[in-house]
Amino acid sequence: MKISKVETAWITVPCDPPQGLSSGDITMSTDAVCRITTDEGLYGIGEARGASLPEICRVIAGEYTPLLLGENPVESQYIWDKLYRHKLAGLTPPEQSGKRPDWPAMRPYQAALAAVDLAIWDIKAKARNLSVCELLGGKPHPVVAYLSKAFYVEGQSLDEMCREAIEELERDGYTHMKMRVGRYGHEDAVRRIAAVRKAVGPAMKIGVDVNQAFDCETAIKTCKAAEEYDLMWIEEPLGRAPKGADTKKADYDWDACLGEIAANTSVPLSSGENHYNLRDCNSLVTKGGIRYMQYDATKNGGATEWLKVAALCEANGILMAPHHVPHFHIMLSAAISNAFIVECYDNKRQHPAWPHLFDGFPEVKNGLMECPTGKGWGMDINEKFLKKHGTPVAWDFR
Ligand SMILES: [Mg+2]
Numbered sequence: 001m002k003i004s005k006v007e008t009a010w011i012t013v014p015c016d017p018p019q020g021l022s023s024g025d026i027t028m029s030t031d032a033v034c035r036i037t038t039d040e041g042l043y044g045i046g047e048a049r050g051a052s053l054p055e056i057c058r059v060i061a062g063e064y065t066p067l068l069l070g071e072n073p074v075e076s077q078y079i080w081d082k083l084y085r086h087k088l089a090g091l092t093p094p095e096q097s098g099k100r101p102d103w104p105a106m107r108p109y110q111a112a113l114a115a116v117d118l119a120i121w122d123i124k125a126k127a128r129n130l131s132v133c134e135l136l137g138g139k140p141h142p143v144v145a146y147l148s149k150a151f152y153v154e155g156q157s158l159d160e161m162c163r164e165a166i167e168e169l170e171r172d173g174y175t176h177m178k179m180r181v182g183r184y185g186h187e188d189a190v191r192r193i194a195a196v197r198k199a200v201g202p203a204m205k206i207g208v209d210v211n212q213a214f215d216c217e218t219a220i221k222t223c224k225a226a227e228e229y230d231l232m233w234i235e236e237p238l239g240r241a242p243k244g245a246d247t248k249k250a251d252y253d254w255d256a257c258l259g260e261i262a263a264n265t266s267v268p269l270s271s272g273e274n275h276y277n278l279r280d281c282n283s284l285v286t287k288g289g290i291r292y293m294q295y296d297a298t299k300n301g302g303a304t305e306w307l308k309v310a311a312l313c314e315a316n317g318i319l320m321a322p323h324h325v326p327h328f329h330i331m332l333s334a335a336i337s338n339a340f341i342v343e344c345y346d347n348k349r350q351h352p353a354w355p356h357l358f359d360g361f362p363e364v365k366n367g368l369m370e371c372p373t374g375k376g377w378g379m380d381i382n383e384k385f386l387k388k389h390g391t392p393v394a395w396d397f398r
Pocket of ligand 1: 209211235236273
């Protein structure tokens with residue numbers, strides 16, 4: 001079996017109203033997609049995010065496609081290594097230092113690798129008439145989901161934010177949720193956490209995403225103040241460049257700073273959505289003091305790297321709580337021993353494209369995301385929707 005065609009396209013659909021993090025507003029639901037076809041007619045799909053969408057597609061179409069054509073998709077690790085060596089190996093920091101890499105240069109290559117790798121795993125599973133979950137030795141089963149919600153929305157009061165969240169939580173029976181803080185400093189963060197805890201009651205598990213808004217001192221202060229609200233986790237409390245730190249200096253270590261926060265609070269920490277590969281995650285696991293790993297298969301290296309990160313975490317007593325894209329993470333989570341939860345959304349507000357772009361998009365029922373039972377990822381790309389809303393870079397509509 002040989003790869004005979006690689007297609008890619010991107011799609012943006014507006015979020016109305018924009019959904020705010022500490023760092024800014026999410027105005028669009030965005031995805032780059034990839035479809036790889038073999039000479040035997042089998043095909044697989046993948047998705048990528050976390051970089052400029054046209055850049056991701058350019059890398060897939062212009063740089064990775066010539067390296068992929070003629071390869072056997074069953075040889076997924078070999079292909080991953082081939083693509084990694086093409087560019088990423090040269091952009092990776094030379095030592096395991098916690099030093100941040102040259103993200104702008106790496107991101108489209110990492111994301112493009114993710115989309116290709118996911119499509120290859122789709123083919124690998126379909127070739128054996130299995131789901132990806134079954135191929136990995138897992139039994140497809142529902143996985144605990146959390147509703148990622150409570151954004152900063154222009155003109156929305158705290159009461160309205162809580163009401164909207166509760167409506168969604170109740171509709172799908174969620175027992176876990178996540179909220180955003182950090183845009184307006186420490187006091188606003190604690191006020192928001194207190195308001196949500198009061199509104200949803202004591203039984204709801206609450207994660208709090210700071211999206212890297214704070215310096216180390218503020219992060220510790222907020223984590224300590226949040227201890228009384230019985231949180232599931234605090235996520236990425238620390239900014240890339242805490243006050244006074246020089247990130248260019250070799251002695252600046254983001255993961256070690258996170259570890260300092262962890263040592264000063266009883267609230268569990270989560271991180272990993274912005275860690276780019278196994279080696280980077282190893283630094284986070286070793287120094288960061290996290291309880292939950294949020295490595296994202298669609299931003300960084302696909303299923304191949306995600307599974308290695310999951311094993312690393314299993315060896316260190318850390319649970320997987322992958323960031324975003326639950327429709328891909330569900331099968332990976334159902335296949336490993338240390339899965340905790342998948343991140344789901346109020347799709348009509350946060351991800352209006354997803355349920356239409358992916359036929360077979362899994363649903364949440366009673367707080368659990370259903371695991372698709374079809375072959376491969378159990379989904380297909382809806383070409384009608386892609387044609388209407390997407391930008392094909394190299395795509396032959398069927
Ligand atoms: Mg986050």
